[in-house]
Amino acid sequence: MPLVTACATLGYASFDLSVALDAIATLGFSRVEITELGSYCRHFPYLQADGAQVGAMLAARRLTPVAMNVSTSRLVNGQILRLKLSHPGHAREVIAYAAWFLKQAQALGIGAVMLPIGPRTMDAGWQTEMQASCAVFRGIADIASETGIGLNLEVPHLYQLTDTVNHVKSIFAELDRPAVGATVDSSHWGIIGYDLDAFFDWLGPRLRHVHLRDSAGSDTRDFEQDLERTPGKGCVDFVAFGKALDRAGYTGEVSIELEHRHADLKAIAKEFQEGIAHLKHCGWKFPATVSDRK
Secondary structure, rough: OOOEEEEEEEHHHHOOOHHHHHHHHHEEEEEEEEEEEOOOOOOOOOOOOHHHHHHHHHHHOEEEEEEEEOOOEEEEEEEEOOOOOOOOOHHHHHHHHHHHHHHHHHHHOOEEOOOOOOEEEOOOOHHHHHHHHHHHHHHHHHHHHOOOOOOEEEEOOOOOOOOOOOOOHHHHHHHHHOOEHHHHHHEHHHHHHHHHHHHHHHHHHHEEEEEEOEEEOOOOOOOOOEEEEEOOOOOOOHHHHHHHHHHHHOOEEEEOOOOOOOOHHHHHHHHHHHHHHHHHHHHOOOOOOOOOOO
């Protein structure tokens, strides 16, 4: 079974980055994924984060950053605005945004940045939206190549244009850039239920990162899927997911990516302990420093 190599700061979305890093170090992880979602989990805010200061925070805790997971969403008058690359104004903003994060990742020695290609479109306009988005994203991928950073799409992702396996295949065919890779999240697979072996075989070396989280229910098509459960508290078969990764020969980064938006550190710690214990029970490996006990 694969090794869980890192922990995402998303588990501590309501806290400052320093608190999240302290908690992750206390769990026993030495590798970390930094999350910046724009509307919440503000752990590396655009044009505000000081890369040198973040680097010092990581070094002080002996943490190595391996990835950044970045959303282009914004809060506008209390509502989430999801930027579309087909919109010229949005496209210009996202290009500048992506370039800044890629340069920050380069300075911090981070190998991959995860960035959405656009919000889910559930009507006949998907093809037009996809082609316009890919035209812009190719330029972002070229910037990624120049900086030497991998540019990952999380696929399939129920909130994005990459919401089905067929849509993912169309988008990768349209992009066709070596910098573009894939992050696969167990929680989305738990709801979509696609053929893991066939999908991993098709992705091949483009599979470059994995997120572990549980989920339950079905695709509600309204951005309200139950995707934020601790492993063992949903319906994801983590044994099957891990064995499929083994059959694919995957040995890359795997982040445990719990998501908690409340401010109860004790409760969050309990969720991590239970999630790690469940994954271990399913055969997943962890660094020797990571314990599922208090």
